Structure formats: C-alpha cells, structure tokens
Amino acid sequence: MNYETHFAGDAPLGEAGEDGTGSADASVMGDSRRRKRIGIAILAAVAVAIALWIALRDTTPAAPADATAQAPVVTVISPGRASVDRVVTATGTIAARVDMPIGIVGEGGGVTRVLVQPGDWVGAGQVLAVVERSVQAEQVRALAAQVESARADAKLAQAQLARAQALVGRGFISQADIDQRTATRDAAVARVNVAIAQLGEQRARTGRLDIRAPAAGLVLTRAVEPGQVVGSGSGVLFRVAKGGEMEMLAQVSEGDLQTLRVGNRATVTPVGGTDRIAGRVWQVAPVVDMQNRQGLVRIAIPYARAVRPGGFASATMVSGSGEAPLLPESAVQSDAKGNYVFIVNGKDMAERRDVTVGQVSDAGVSILSGLTGRERIVASAGAFLTPGQKVKPEMAKAP
Incomplete structure (x- = not known):
C-alpha cells in the first residue's frame, strides 16, 4: 500500500506548502525576536546613560558661591613688631x-672634736675642729706665772726707786744711786713686757690649733674625723663657699x-x-x-x-x-625647604611665605626675616592648608 498518497497534503511545520503559508509564519517570528533584542539594547543604553549622568553630576565642580561657602575658617593674627632678646x-x-680650702695653720696634733658637717652655714672665725692641746696649755700657764714674777720684780724696783728719790734731797743717796735704781726699774718693766709677749705668742700658737673658718659661708666638704692626727702636710680638711x-x-x-x-x-x-x-x-x-x-x-x-x-x-x-615679629609656635611650619608660614592675601587665599626663625622662647618664635608683622598670618592649622586655597580669615581675639 502506498501511505504517502494519503498524507501528501499535510506539509511539516516550517516547510513551505504549495500556497506559501509556512514561509510567512517563519518571517513573523524572526521579526519578533529582532524587536526584543533591539528593545533590550535600548534599555541597556538608557541605564548606562543614567549611570554616567549621575557620576558626572557628582564630579562636576560646585558653583563659585558654593566654594566660598565651604572654605575653611582660619584664625589669623597680625603680630606687628615686638622687642625680642637675643639669647646665647x-x-x-x-x-x-670663692672656694676656700681650709687646713692646719699651726703645729697640729690629734683632733678631739669636729663641730660642723657639709651643708652647715658658718660665721667668720667659727671653730670647725679642735686639736688636742694639753702640752700647750701647760706652757701657757708657765708663761703666765713668769709674767706675774716679772711684774713683782718691776713693782719692787719701782718702790726702791721711789724711796731713793725721797732720800736724795737729804743727801743720804747720791744721784748715781738714783740712776742705777731707775735702770733697775726699767729693766724689770722690760722683763714684764717680754714675759707678756711670750705669753701672747704661746696663746696664739695654742689658738692656731683650732681649725677656723676664715670667712662666713657654706661648708662644702669635710675631710677630718675625731682621733685623726693632722699637721702641716695634711692638706685640705674643709672647703667652704664664701658667702654661699x-x-x-x-x-x-x-x-x-x-x-x-x-x-x-x-x-x-x-x-x-x-x-x-x-x-x-x-x-x-x-x-x-x-x-x-x-x-x-x-x-x-x-x-x-x-x-x-x-x-x-x-x-x-x-x-x-631688637625688634622682630613674634609668632606662636603653632604658626611656624617646616619642611625640606625650610621654615615657612601661611599668610592670607587680599583675595582671602592662603599663601606660603618662607621665613628665617630666630630665638625660640616661652613668649613665642621671633622671625628674623620674611615678615614685616603687618601680614595676616595663619595662627594654627597651617599644615592642613595648600597654597592658593580659599579660606575665611577670622582675626584672633586679644588675650
């Protein structure tokens, strides 16, 4: 049997029949797909355009009025010129x-007492240490006795001379005897003076055993202790700062x-x-x-x-x-080029000005060159400014 003759009139979908109906349906479907693709492309282009517009709007410079409104406020000073000390x-x-070294001036001996410590204040002639003096004390007493003996001889010689002078007028004593008795009296008086001088010398020697401060001052050091034997070769025992x-x-x-x-x-x-x-x-x-x-x-x-x-x-x-502008330390900046400050010019724009720094003290930093003192100088926050930046200057209030 020939089945193809029964289905010959049924053409497959998409294939053109004898009357052309299948070809028309395919064309319509292709156009629909193209229109969809074109629509999608247009929507994508619109989205890209909107994104670019938003980005460009964010990066567009603000109007001059907005820039002025956003300019930072800076405190400025006009220091003028002040008297500044030049300091070394x-x-x-x-x-x-005046450092006074003190040692032994006498014969020396064993030290019995030390009366001061480092840091003590002493007066002129004050005893700092005492040296043993038993032998010298006995010598003083012996010489004192000699003085008394000489005075007794002198007193006796004076009495004998007085009696002789009373008898010379009666002729009992010659003038030669008077002269002799006068010489005897004078010799006795001289012996008294010699004994007194010897006693004074011994007392002075004994007194020199005391170590004394030559002038008032502050005791700095002490190099002697009780029991120590000192003499002319003992060196410096105390040091005193004269008057402190x-x-x-x-x-x-x-x-x-x-x-x-x-x-x-x-x-x-x-x-x-x-x-x-x-x-x-x-x-x-x-x-x-x-x-x-x-x-x-x-x-x-x-x-x-x-x-x-x-x-x-x-x-x-x-x-x-001398006279120079005096700035606070916060106003002076420094970099590899040197020291500088920011000033605000007539257009209210920050301007860098190189300066030479002088003396730095508690009062501030003196400027040797670069400023006259009449400029409007940024007092602080200069490190955050850039040359040419627009600012709003505000004059600092007087303290």
Whole structure:
C-alpha cells in the first residue's frame, strides 16, 4: 500500500506548502525576536546613560558661591613688631664662686672634736675642729706665772726707786744711786713686757690649733674625723663657699663669646630640676681654647637648694635686644625647604611665605626675616592648608 498518497497534503511545520503559508509564519517570528533584542539594547543604553549622568553630576565642580561657602575658617593674627632678646645658650658646671680650702695653720696634733658637717652655714672665725692641746696649755700657764714674777720684780724696783728719790734731797743717796735704781726699774718693766709677749705668742700658737673658718659661708666638704692626727702636710680638711655664692662655668662658642659682656642677664637651670635661677655674667674669658674653640663665661648666681657645686646645668644669657615679629609656635611650619608660614592675601587665599626663625622662647618664635608683622598670618592649622586655597580669615581675639 502506498501511505504517502494519503498524507501528501499535510506539509511539516516550517516547510513551505504549495500556497506559501509556512514561509510567512517563519518571517513573523524572526521579526519578533529582532524587536526584543533591539528593545533590550535600548534599555541597556538608557541605564548606562543614567549611570554616567549621575557620576558626572557628582564630579562636576560646585558653583563659585558654593566654594566660598565651604572654605575653611582660619584664625589669623597680625603680630606687628615686638622687642625680642637675643639669647646665647650654653652648658657647663656649677662651682663655688670663692672656694676656700681650709687646713692646719699651726703645729697640729690629734683632733678631739669636729663641730660642723657639709651643708652647715658658718660665721667668720667659727671653730670647725679642735686639736688636742694639753702640752700647750701647760706652757701657757708657765708663761703666765713668769709674767706675774716679772711684774713683782718691776713693782719692787719701782718702790726702791721711789724711796731713793725721797732720800736724795737729804743727801743720804747720791744721784748715781738714783740712776742705777731707775735702770733697775726699767729693766724689770722690760722683763714684764717680754714675759707678756711670750705669753701672747704661746696663746696664739695654742689658738692656731683650732681649725677656723676664715670667712662666713657654706661648708662644702669635710675631710677630718675625731682621733685623726693632722699637721702641716695634711692638706685640705674643709672647703667652704664664701658667702654661699655660686657660679656657673659656661662653655660658649667662639662666635657667641664676642656678643657677651660683663653684666649681661642670665638664667641658670640645673640638670634634673625645673628651678630657673637668675644671675649675671661677671667674667668673660679673654682667651679661647685651641682644642674645642670655646671660651669660659662665669655666671654669678645666689645660693639655692637646687644648686650643687660639681653639678651640670644649662644657661641662657641675654646678649642684646631688637625688634622682630613674634609668632606662636603653632604658626611656624617646616619642611625640606625650610621654615615657612601661611599668610592670607587680599583675595582671602592662603599663601606660603618662607621665613628665617630666630630665638625660640616661652613668649613665642621671633622671625628674623620674611615678615614685616603687618601680614595676616595663619595662627594654627597651617599644615592642613595648600597654597592658593580659599579660606575665611577670622582675626584672633586679644588675650
């Protein structure tokens, strides 16, 4: 049987029949797919355009009015010019201004008592230590007895002379006897004087056994103890700072030495403390050490508890004064190019200005060059500014 003859009129889907109906359906389906793809592409392009517009809007510079409104507020000062001290700094050691070494001035002997300790204040002539003197005391008593004996002889000679003078008028005694008795009386008086002098000498020798302070001052050291035998070769037994006056021996460079004069004010700060002791330069070295090219400046200072001879200290000496702008430390910046400040120009824009820094003190930083003092200078936060940046200046209030 031939089945194909029964299905010959049923053409498969998608295949063109004799009347062309299958070809038309395929064309319609293709157009639908193309329109979908085109729509999707258009939607994607619109989305990309919207994203680009949002991004560009965020990065678009604000209007000038907005930039002014967002400019940072900075505090500015106009310092003018102030009197600024020129200061020389140095380091050195502390010592007694007049250090008096005290030793044995007499014969010496065994020390029986030591009456002072380091740190004690003593008066002129005060006994510091006592040396044993039993033998000298007996010698003093013997000489005192000789004085009394000589005085008795002198008294007797004077009485004999007086009686002779009463009898000479009656002719019982010649003038020669009077002369002899007068000479005897004078010799007796002379022996009294010699005995007194010998007694005084011995008392002085005995007194020299006491070790005494030659002047009032502060005891610095003690190198003697009871029982110790001392003599002329014992060396220094005590050291006393005359009047308690101290000084600092400051080492100053050759260049700074030329600017200092006797009488310049100075402030000394001992190491390890915060005390600032006022003093004055009382001597400037006439020579410079050839090894370190430094000279010695001696600064007189009064006694203070923080001042100890032999200690280390720093000093600032005022060598003169001048006028310069004085800025707070927060206003001065520094980088690889040097020190600088930010000033606000007439257009309210930050402008860098290089400066030369002078003396730095508690009052501030002096500016040697770069400023006149009439500029509007950024007092702080200069590190956060850039040259040409727009700012809102606000003048600092007077303290």
